[in-house]
Amino acid sequence: MKGETGSVVGFGELLLRLTPPGRKMIAQAQSLDVEVGGAEANVLAGLAHLGHPTMMISRVANNPLGRLALGTLASRGVDTRFVSYADGRMGLYFLEQGQGLRASAISYDRAGSTFASSRAEDFDFAAALDGARLLHLSGITPALGMDSANAVMEVAKIARSAGIPISFDGNFRPQLWAAWDGNPKEILTEIISNADIMFGNHQDISLLTGQRFSGDGPDRRREAAQAGFDTFPNLRLIASTARHVIDVDHHRIAARVDLPEDSAQTGEIDVTGIIDRIGTGDAFAAGVLHGYLEGADVMSMARAGLGLAVLEHSLPGDMPLFSRDDLAAFERGGRDVRR
Numbered sequence: 520m521k522g523e524t525g526s527v528v529g530f531g532e533l534l535l536r537l538t539p540p541g542r543k544m545i546a547q548a549q550s551l552d553v554e555v556g557g558a559e560a561n562v563l564a565g566l567a568h569l570g571h572p573t574m575m576i577s578r579v580a581n582n583p584l585g586r587l588a589l590g591t592l593a594s595r596g597v598d599t600r601f602v603s604y605a606d607g608r609m610g611l612y613f614l615e616q617g618q619g620l621r622a623s624a625i626s627y628d629r630a631g632s633t634f635a636s637s638r639a640e641d642f643d644f645a646a647a648l649d650g651a652r653l654l655h656l657s658g659i660t661p662a663l664g665m666d667s668a669n670a671v672m673e674v675a676k677i678a679r680s681a682g683i684p685i686s687f688d689g690n691f692r693p694q695l696w697a698a699w700d701g702n703p704k705e706i707l708t709e710i711i712s713n714a715d716i717m718f719g720n721h722q723d724i725s726l727l728t729g730q731r732f733s734g735d736g737p738d739r740r741r742e743a744a745q746a747g748f749d750t751f752p753n754l755r756l757i758a759s760t761a762r763h764v765i766d767v768d769h770h771r772i773a774a775r776v777d778l779p780e781d782s783a784q785t786g787e788i789d790v791t792g793i794i795d796r797i798g799t800g801d802a803f804a805a806g807v808l809h810g811y812l813e814g815a816d817v818m819s820m821a822r823a824g825l826g827l828a829v830l831e832h833s834l835p836g837d838m839p840l841f842s843r844d845d846l847a848a849f850e851r852g853g854r855d856v857r858r
């Protein structure tokens with residue numbers, strides 16, 4: 520078996536998300552809505568909807584919950600031939616959706632999941648990457664434990680030696696690192712040393728370089744990106760969002776893409792009436808990667824990332840499901856019914 524030529528390949532965990540409906544707290548829940556997520560899978564689903572071939576490498580539990588996760592991913596247009604079943608359990612997370620000034624909160628129940636208990640040798644990375652166009656990774660997988668961290672470092676090395684570019688989204692999750700006393704700086708540094716594209720803002724870059732970036736706005740962001748390029752000379756593109764949270768339902772966001780010799784920052788968009796903020800970072804990554812795969816200029820990449828992120832705020836669930844037409848309609852600015 521080998522992967523499909525020209526695919527964007529992701530490696531990471533598929534999770535089930537359980538959310539009390541009606542923005543209830545978990546303590547009040549009598550039922551739970553189910554969604555399927557996972558940072559890398561979300562990016563692949565977003566790219567698949569924009570017309571790019573995508574493929575996931577993962578392991579899910581050999582039970583109905585695992586079949587739900589795999590079936591959902593496949594129904595989103597992602598090639599799942601390298602997602603296998605194994606004994607164990609699915610990782611879960613619970614989302615308490617906030618309201619107004621009450622912030623949302625995530626609790627994980629994923630320790631010892633089928634994926635987190637897997638090791639590098641449980642995956643056929645070389646076959647899956649054969650002919651791939653890009654490998655997408657996130658900082659969540661290495662935060663699951665040393666076996667997962669080693670698996671990410673292994674797949675990154677295989678991609679690099681095959682000349683396949685790697686994109687990496689920081690997705691810093693303090694709860695996961697704290698659960699096993701992992702050293703994010705050391706492990707993420709090793710992974711990013713193999714990457715070409717990084718999604719991360721000035722805080723992520725501070726964590727990695729130990730530098731602090733003062734001031735506000737575009738200057739601080741350029742300074743941080745420059746520090747990223749200086750520390751990781753392999754990086755060719757750094758992308759980030761700037762988010763001002765007004766309340767749970769109202770954020771202002773702008774997008775930025777830096778190349779070593781160029782940069783672009785969009786204006787801020789007021790996003791009101793937010794339905795679901797989870798997955799918007801992954802939607803941003805999918806939008807920027809869409810631009811990158813299309814050979815777009817730096818501002819078009821930033822705009823595509825921002826557009827997909829803004830649209831994702833309107834959709835329940837973790838995965839962006841927007842077509843090129845949806846993105847184009849958003850960019851044209853028409854907000855009335857399309858008929």
Ligand SMILES: O=C(O)C(=O)C[C@H](O)[C@H](O)COP(=O)(O)O
Nearest residue numbers: 556557558797798799800801837
């Ligand atoms: O938390 C995890 O481990 C997951 O993978 C679940 C979610 O699907 C992503 O976290 C969404 O990520 P954002 O786009 O940054 O909101």
